[in-house]
Amino acid sequence: MRILYIDTSSNYLYSAISQNGQIITEIKKELGHRLSEEALQEIVLMFEKAKLRPHQINKIIVVNGPGSFTGIRIGVTIAKVYAWSLNTKITTITSLEAMMLSSNKNTYHVPVIDARRGYVFAAIYDNKYQEILKPQHIKITELEKHLSKINKYEIITNNQIETWPEKETYIPNMKKIIEYFKDKESISPHALNPEYLKLTEAEENKLV
Amino acid sequence: MGKENEMYILGIESSCDETSVSIVKNGTEEIATVIASQIDIHKVFGGVVPEIASRHHIKNITIVLEECLHKANMTMEEIDAIAITYGPGLIGSLLIGLEAAKTLAFIHNKPLIPVHHIAGHIYANSLVKELKFPLLAVVVSGGHTELIEMSNHYKFKKLGGTLDDAIGECYDKVARVIGLEYPGGPKIDKLATIGKKTYKLPVPLRDDSYNFSFSGLKSAVINLVHNEEQRGNKINKENLATSFQVVAIESITTKVKKAIIEKKIKNVIVAGGVAASQGLKEAMQQLANELNVELSIPPIKYCTDNATMIAAAGYYAYLDGRIADSTLNAKSQDKLI
Numbered sequence: 001m002r003i004l005y006i007d008t009s010s011n012y013l014y015s016a017i018s019q020n021g022q023i024i025t026e027i028k029k030e031l032g033h034r035l036s037e038e039a040l041q042e043i044v045l046m047f048e049k050a051k052l053r054p055h056q057i058n059k060i061i062v063v064n065g066p067g068s069f070t071g072i073r074i075g076v077t078i079a080k081v082y083a084w085s086l087n088t089k090i091t092t093i094t095s096l097e098a099m100m101l102s103s104n105k106n107t108y109h110v111p112v113i114d115a116r117r118g119y120v121f122a123a124i125y126d127n128k129y130q131e132i133l134k135p136q137h138i139k140i141t142e143l144e145k146h147l148s149k150i151n152k153y154e155i156i157t158n159n160q161i162e163t164w165p166e167k168e169t170y171i172p173n174m175k176k177i178i179e180y181f182k183d184k185e186s187i188s189p190h191a192l193n194p195e196y197l198k199l200t201e202a203e204e205n206k207l208v
Numbered sequence: 209m210g211k212e213n214e215m216y217i218l219g220i221e222s223s224c225d226e227t228s229v230s231i232v233k234n235g236t237e238e239i240a241t242v243i244a245s246q247i248d249i250h251k252v253f254g255g256v257v258p259e260i261a262s263r264h265h266i267k268n269i270t271i272v273l274e275e276c277l278h279k280a281n282m283t284m285e286e287i288d289a290i291a292i293t294y295g296p297g298l299i300g301s302l303l304i305g306l307e308a309a310k311t312l313a314f315i316h317n318k319p320l321i322p323v324h325h326i327a328g329h330i331y332a333n334s335l336v337k338e339l340k341f342p343l344l345a346v347v348v349s350g351g352h353t354e355l356i357e358m359s360n361h362y363k364f365k366k367l368g369g370t371l372d373d374a375i376g377e378c379y380d381k382v383a384r385v386i387g388l389e390y391p392g393g394p395k396i397d398k399l400a401t402i403g404k405k406t407y408k409l410p411v412p413l414r415d416d417s418y419n420f421s422f423s424g425l426k427s428a429v430i431n432l433v434h435n436e437e438q439r440g441n442k443i444n445k446e447n448l449a450t451s452f453q454v455v456a457i458e459s460i461t462t463k464v465k466k467a468i469i470e471k472k473i474k475n476v477i478v479a480g481g482v483a484a485s486q487g488l489k490e491a492m493q494q495l496a497n498e499l500n501v502e503l504s505i506p507p508i509k510y511c512t513d514n515a516t517m518i519a520a521a522g523y524y525a526y527l528d529g530r531i532a533d534s535t536l537n538a539k540s541q542d543k544l545i
Binding site for chain 1: 252253257259260262263266267269270271273274284299300303304306307308310311312314315316533534535536537538
């Protein structure tokens with residue numbers, strides 16, 4: 001069983017291929033604005049290094065958001081076209097779930113992604129990784145109200161978050177993420193879309 | 209290649225608000241094309257909203273790919289190369305087609321051919337008849353107004369272009385001012401066939417260059433409408449459409465005439481969305497007859513954004529040795545060279 005993992009929801013490209021539960025090759029690289037040029041190239045090189053061809057992958061796990069809109073679309077487009085073209089099984093997880101799994105502490109896990117203007121994308125999970133507050137676009141002050149009701153928790157952020165002072169920088173444990181989600185139900189590539197958790201500004205203005 | 213001298217290119221276009229995939233044989237024969245248009249989605253916003261466009265491209269991309277292969281009754285294995293619009297256009301929109309094309313090229317081990325959107329519009333004509341050189345391409349659309357000279361296949365030289373707004377943009381703006389729904393350009397063209405030239409508008413940029421300018425004309429129309437409204441006069445939409453169109457088209461034909469004579473042009477082609485304008489077609493035909501040059505204007509289906517033209521251009525780009533690797537990036541602005 002070979003699984004390909006792709007996450008381009010932040011400034012970083014996180015990608016790996018696992019074989020029977022072991023990571024055989026992986027990328028953790030800050031690409032920033034070069035994500036569109038280099039993400040696929042890095043993945044191509046990863047396949048070459050592992051001496052694998054795309055059809056030898058049995059399943060893809062792709063992070064479909066929330067996070068940078070453009071960033072998410074790069075990884076999701078690659079994964080979606082890949083899975084459609086080769087009929088590869090595919091499933092999605094959120095960036096917040098990936099962040100949650102990087103923590104081993106016996107507390108509540110609170111992954112937080114900066115969404116600017118006093119907002120964040122966030123969720124709350126308990127120490128058994130069960131969802132307490134579902135992933136959402138939320139005002140920091142609102143999130144703080146939720147946090148005041150739980151006692152021990154850990155904030156996990158995915159990059160230089162400016163809206164949150166005490167930060168625990170996130171480095172994904174891709175082996176753990178893949179193992180945890182390897183049996184998650186597959187979906188049709190046509191139905192695979194980013195999870196933005198936020199309307200576009202044009203749509204928001206239309207609603208006002 | 210499948211058979212000798214047969215090259216099937218799969219083209220992908222997503223530079224604005226149309227997700228399109230097409231398969232073209234040898235740059236001239238359309239096998240199948242699918243276009244998912246977002247016009248109705250953007251209508252309520254009065255124009256294309258880039259973030260919304262990107263969201264729809266990613267939603268549609270594999271469905272459009274599948275439909276196109278199905279329509280052509282082909283598989284990816286039978287495709288010889290992938291052609292992709294890398295720019296210019298809306299960056300978020302371009303990226304969806306680009307990542308899709310790069311992924312397909314990687315997975316199926318096919319050459320990846322980068323195609324400039326304007327080259328696509330020009331090569332829409334090669335789906336209709338053979339291009340003859342030296343050629344003058346008159347590129348008129350919502351994003352472009354350019355005169356391009358071609359000495360041979362894929363040898364482009366820009367003679368001039370708009371210094372401000374594109375002609376199609378100006379059409380849409382004028383339409384908006386007189387209360388026509390987006391996209392209003394085609395509606396202006398239609399109204400112009402019934403109106404008379406009664407309003408006086410300035411002819412833009414009467415100079416010796418091959419450049420255009422439409423912002424002055426646009427402002428003149430807006431001011432005229434506002435002044436008339438303030439005076440309590442009703443605008444005659446048909447007459448305003450005609451008055452505007454006559455001036456806009458005249459500014460194009462004047463520069464085209466100059467280019468045909470000075471550059472000894474044999475074949476004039478009109479490309480881009482505004483090529484669908486009846487008014488422009490008639491004016492260009494008259495000019496072509498007068499100067500005895502061959503004129504070609506593609507049918508409407510090839511005038512608006514589509515992947516057929518990208519796959520067609522891709523063939524000639526391939527023959528010109530233009531192959532990209534998986535580091536190909538989208539460019540919102542890029543010169544055609």
